Amino acid sequence: MRMPPPTTKEDVTMDTVMGSLPNVWQTSLQMTSIWLLCHPQPDKVPLGHHQEEYFSGPEPKAVLRQFQTDLDKLEKEIVARNEQLDLPYEHLKPSLIENTRLAGNNTLDVFQKHREQELEERQQIYCWATWKEGLPMTIAAGSIDDLPPNMRFHEQKRLDYEWTVIAGLMEMALKYVYTLLSPWKRLEDFDQIFWGQKTAMAEKVHQRWQDDELFGYQFLNGTNPMLLRRSTSLPSRLVLPSGMEELRAQLEKELQKGSLFEADFILLDGIPANVVQGEKQYLAAPLVMLKMEPSGKLLPIVIQIQPPSPSCPTPPLFLPSDPPLAWLLAKSWVRSSDFHVHELQYHLLHTHLLAEVIAVATMRCLPGLHPVFKLLIPHTRYTMDINTRARNQLISDGGLFDKVRSTGGGGHVQLIRRAMTQLTYRSLCPPDDLADRGLLGIPSALYAHDALRLWEIIARYVEGIVHLFYHGDDIVRGDPELQAWCREITEVGLCQAQDRGEIPP
Numbered sequence: 192m193r194m195p196p197p198t199t200k201e202d203v204t205m206d207t208v209m210g211s212l213p214n215v216w217q218t219s220l221q222m223t224s225i226w227l228l229c230h231p232q233p234d235k236v237p238l239g240h241h242q243e244e245y246f247s248g249p250e251p252k253a254v255l256r257q258f259q260t261d262l263d264k265l266e267k268e269i270v271a272r273n274e275q276l277d278l279p280y281e282h283l284k285p286s287l288i289e290n291t292r293l294a295g296n297n298t299l300d301v302f303q304k305h306r307e308q309e310l311e312e313r314q315q316i317y318c319w320a321t322w323k324e325g326l327p328m329t330i331a332a333g334s335i336d337d338l339p340p341n342m343r344f345h346e347q348k349r350l351d352y353e354w355t356v357i358a359g360l361m362e363m364a365l366k367y368v369y370t371l372l373s374p375w376k377r378l379e380d381f382d383q384i385f386w387g388q389k390t391a392m393a394e395k396v397h398q399r400w401q402d403d404e405l406f407g408y409q410f411l412n413g414t415n416p417m418l419l420r421r422s423t424s425l426p427s428r429l430v431l432p433s434g435m436e437e438l439r440a441q442l443e444k445e446l447q448k449g450s451l452f453e454a455d456f457i458l459l460d461g462i463p464a465n466v467v468q469g470e471k472q473y474l475a476a477p478l479v480m481l482k483m484e485p486s487g488k489l490l491p492i493v494i495q496i497q498p499p500s501p502s503c504p505t506p507p508l509f510l511p512s513d514p515p516l517a518w519l520l521a522k523s524w525v526r527s528s529d530f531h532v533h534e535l536q537y538h539l540l541h542t543h544l545l546a547e548v549i550a551v552a553t554m555r556c557l558p559g560l561h562p563v564f565k566l567l568i569p570h571t572r573y574t575m576d577i578n579t580r581a582r583n584q585l586i587s588d589g590g591l592f593d594k595v596r597s598t599g600g601g602g603h604v605q606l607i608r609r610a611m612t613q614l615t616y617r618s619l620c621p622p623d624d625l626a627d628r629g630l631l632g633i634p635s636a637l638y639a640h641d642a643l644r645l646w647e648i649i650a651r652y653v654e655g656i657v658h659l660f661y662h663g664d665d666i667v668r669g670d671p672e673l674q675a676w677c678r679e680i681t682e683v684g685l686c687q688a689q690d691r692g693e694i695p696p
């Protein structure tokens with residue numbers, strides 16, 4: 192955001208709102224980035240449908256066929272449900288989940304000596320590097336040219352990626368010039384740049400982004416459904432000043448009914464904000480309390496933009512009954528904070544960086560004949576390439592984060608480091624994570640529903656394959672390659688995570 196959080200409600204004007212929200216350049220860039228990351232890929236292979244046959248023999252093939260049947264069934268269920276919905280939830284539709292890899296050379300090799308030789312060679316090629324202290328280890332590659340050819344983008348994918356970047360930059364330049372001629376003064380002026388590369392969902396969000404209903408819905412089924420949790424008590428940071436007895440009564444009533452929810456962005460507290468084109472940026476660490484209506488609608492009750500501090504022990508609380516612009520600005524602070532936490536903690540750390548640790552450890556520790564190698568290798572496609580690009584263009588010194596994001600300029604690294612110390616194995620397993628957050632059994636929680644279904648299907652597939660090769664814990668313990676792989680992930684890739692107690696050794 193481009194102005195500090197508001198401290199009073201009465202002074203919020205349209206100038207305050209427009210001055211706080213990102214400028215034309217930042218907004219256009221955000222739209223382009225989303226398009227770049229979300230548009231259909233030319234060489235996409237949906238989950239479970241890779242063409243290569245890594246396993247031989249009828250049993251693994253039967254397990255894979257069952258996996259495909261389960262995924263197709265889930266696909267049909269989601270399509271049928273979405274036809275009934277005004278805002279279809281598509282994020283976990285199996286056909287949209289890409290993760291397979293082109294064929295490698297699985298030369299049949301039955302001799303132990305050759306397995307060792309293969310790993311020795313791979314360990315020369317796939318080396319670890321520290322990108323930033325306190326963050327997961329990465330593949331040692333200064334640029335994509337340093338990556339082994341098999342790990343780079345396929346030519347068709349590379350051309351599509353690079354062309355989309357060029358097209359996006361051209362579109363941004365046009366929007367910038369266009370808005371120079373008629374600068375933004377009111378919220379409606381955002382429409383001036385709402386053209387070009389965009390999705391059908393973006394169109395719907397554009398029409399209703401100011402509604403409380405969509406604001407609440409996004410915590411359940413938006414880009415970041417990872418932060419919301421059902422309240423078990425009133426958060427200690429929520430200081431209710433005198434005169435707010437009605438609000439306290441409402442919160443306590445919802446709490447007793449089990450319909451009180453919260454989203455706390457405390458991870459952002461104290462993260463230094465960036466300076467963009469000479470303009471100081473601002474960050475906050477909001478708390479939102481929401482209630483779930485019997486219909487399943489999630490609606491905000493109160494927003495505290497900043498936690499209490501010695502200089503402000505009772506921060507202002509923003510309510511839906513406040514002047515509309517003050518309430519809108521408070522919600523905008525929440526959405527802005529959600530972007531940073533989602534992008535850095537849940538997207539970059541939990542998916543990209545963790546996937547890279549597993550991909551590198553797999554190449555270093557498991558020979559091509561190992562069943563876990565065969566199981567995982569189709570799902571590591573492009574991980575090293577996209578992450579190397581991100582470290583060179585997105586989160587690098589002088590990269591996109593430094594150029595336009597409020598968390599750029601080092602704040603983003605601090606935030607990921609902080610998130611890394613809080614990483615738990617449970618938070619990576621949807622059944623545990625959703626149970627811990629009190630989100631099971633809620634009909635309007637579409638992410639939770641689809642994530643659990645997909646998890647069950649993947650678990651059935653993985654267990655089916657694993658049980659063909661491992662008939663008991665003693666066989667797992669007696670597999671030196673598998674044990675070395677686990678140690679490499681925890682002790683090397685995740686920087687001694689076993690000592691932090693939340694990741695199993």
Ligand SMILES: [Fe+2]
Pocket residue numbers: 228538543
């Ligand atoms: Fe991504």
